[in-house]
Amino acid sequence: MSRPLRAMTVAAAMSTALVLTACSSTETPADAKGGDESWTPVTIEHALGTTTIEEKPERVATVNWANHEVPLALGVVPVGMASADFGDDDGNGVLPWVEDKLEELDAETPALFDETDGIDFEAVADTQPDVILAGYSGLTQEDYDTLSEIAPVVAYPETAWGTPWREMIEINSKAIGLAEEGEELVKDLETEIDSAVADHxxxxxxxxxxxxxxxxxxxxxxxxxxxxxxxxxxxxxxxxxxxxxxxxxxxxxxxxxxxxxxxxxxxxxxxxxxxxxxxxxxxxxxxxxxxxxxxxxxxxxxxxxxxxxxxxxxxxxxxxxxxxxxxxxxxxxxxxxxxxxx
Missing domain, CATH: 3.40.50.1980 (Nitrogenase molybdenum iron protein domain)
Structure with missing residues (x-):
């Protein structure tokens, strides 16, 4: 799909999503997105720009490899995530450790984005996300710009496909307002690794x-x-x-x-x-x-x-x-x- 056509399709999907949300919403202003007065805007600098998340994200989407594991590990189920095309042992697009976590959270499988031919921008837009996590990814500038038309995007800090697991947790957890919980997750994993390594x-x-x-x-x-x-x-x-x-x-x-x-x-x-x-x-x-x-x-x-x-x-x-x-x-x-x- 050409860039102009893709952008038009994304824009159309966004417009439809907004109309549906407006027509179906029965929330009071205090319950609606942005009603959490405890939220402090978060600004994150990354390799492709600077992203500010002005309001508390309720609908979290992720693209590219493994970014969905951060919110899931912190108890937040994404509305959409990339389908697993490598290492999937049963062909359902979800890796076994992700399946286990979804079961633990008593959650259904989120919408799966087929990224075989690149990011499916229309599918991402259809999930109506408030933020898009890609702290570990290979986003191009064009990918980032197109996704940013849908919602604020958090890209990799420095190098494409080079974000260590600690930083993946750090940048993605910060974007959803769970920075402290992310730090605890890192500490817990470090303790687990050290304990296992001691036996070898x-x-x-x-x-x-x-x-x-x-x-x-x-x-x-x-x-x-x-x-x-x-x-x-x-x-x-x-x-x-x-x-x-x-x-x-x-x-x-x-x-x-x-x-x-x-x-x-x-x-x-x-x-x-x-x-x-x-x-x-x-x-x-x-x-x-x-x-x-x-x-x-x-x-x-x-x-x-x-x-x-x-x-x-x-x-x-x-x-x-x-x-x-x-x-x-x-x-x-x-x-x-x-x-x-x-």
Whole structure:
């Protein structure tokens, strides 16, 4: 859909929503949106602009990956959220840890936005949101501008797809007036992580890299996530560290991933553990490759090969609700790889 047509459609959806709201409303002024006199306008600066939320948001919509988990973790059910297109184990568009939380809150599944071809602006407008959360996202400026025609939008603080889970909670919770609750959520998760990590001393200080999805048919390059990516950032939470080789490559880019020719694979001699997506066949492929098989982590079979289309693989990218759901299983896999490396 072209930008002018899309904007017209969004505008039409917004107008219809306003008419329906006006015709059906039986609220008194004190009960209507904005009637909460305790609300103090919230201003949030982010990578795409500055957003001020003038009135207490009652209808919260979220776009892109996992932003809905913040309000849900704090007891607020969004009116709409992105459908899960990765790691969904039963095909209903909702990840299992989100299903569990909705059940806990005795809530129905919110409207699901299909983002296969980008943000569905009309679907977002149809939910009549008061605020749109996208603290962890890859919004373009055009996306942000179009969404801002619907409601105030909170985008990522600095880097697209580079918001750590703590900051995702911080920026999204602040936007809905639950900043203090967000801080408590962060503390609770930190305590839970520290407690679980204490039971896995073998992984402490292990240098770990995360390969992106490997194409077995083309091993001419080594593609990996930099320290700007939340998957790699999570290793530090788990008591591990970025290898010097990965840190050096990360210092040379602001992107969440990078590439090195397989002929230079010896640069990764400082890697103890490799985490990637795939199965046993992928590990065999790496071991059979003349160049990549020389990497110490491959030689030692110190590889965590996560199922890319299952919840465990999905949760390697930590989010507010997924951390608790998979933490023990993830640590068990890392523990096995650490033991093989020693």
């Amino acid at each position: 001393p073998a992984i402490k200080d292990m240098s770990t890299m995360f390969l992106t999805h490997v194409d077995p048919s083309d091993l001419s390059e080594v593609n990996f996530y930099t320290t700007h990516d939340t998957r790699a950032m999570f290793f530090e939470d788990l008591g591990m560290q970025a290898p010097a080789s990965i840190q050096k490559a990360s210092d040379e880019t602001d992107q969440f991933s990078s590439t090195v020719s397989a002929e230079q694979a010896d640069v990764f001699d400082d890697v103890d553990i490799i985490v990637t997506y795939g199965g046993d066949d992928l590990v065999t492929t790496l071991e059979d490759d003349e160049l990549l098989s020389q990497m110490p982590a491959v030689k030692n079979k110190s590889i965590v090969n996560l199922p890319g289309d299952a919840p465990l693989g999905t949760a390697a990218n930590p989010t507010p609700l997924s951390i608790s759901f998979v933490l023990d299983d993830y640590l068990d896999e890392l523990d096995k790889a650490a033991t093989a490396a020693k």
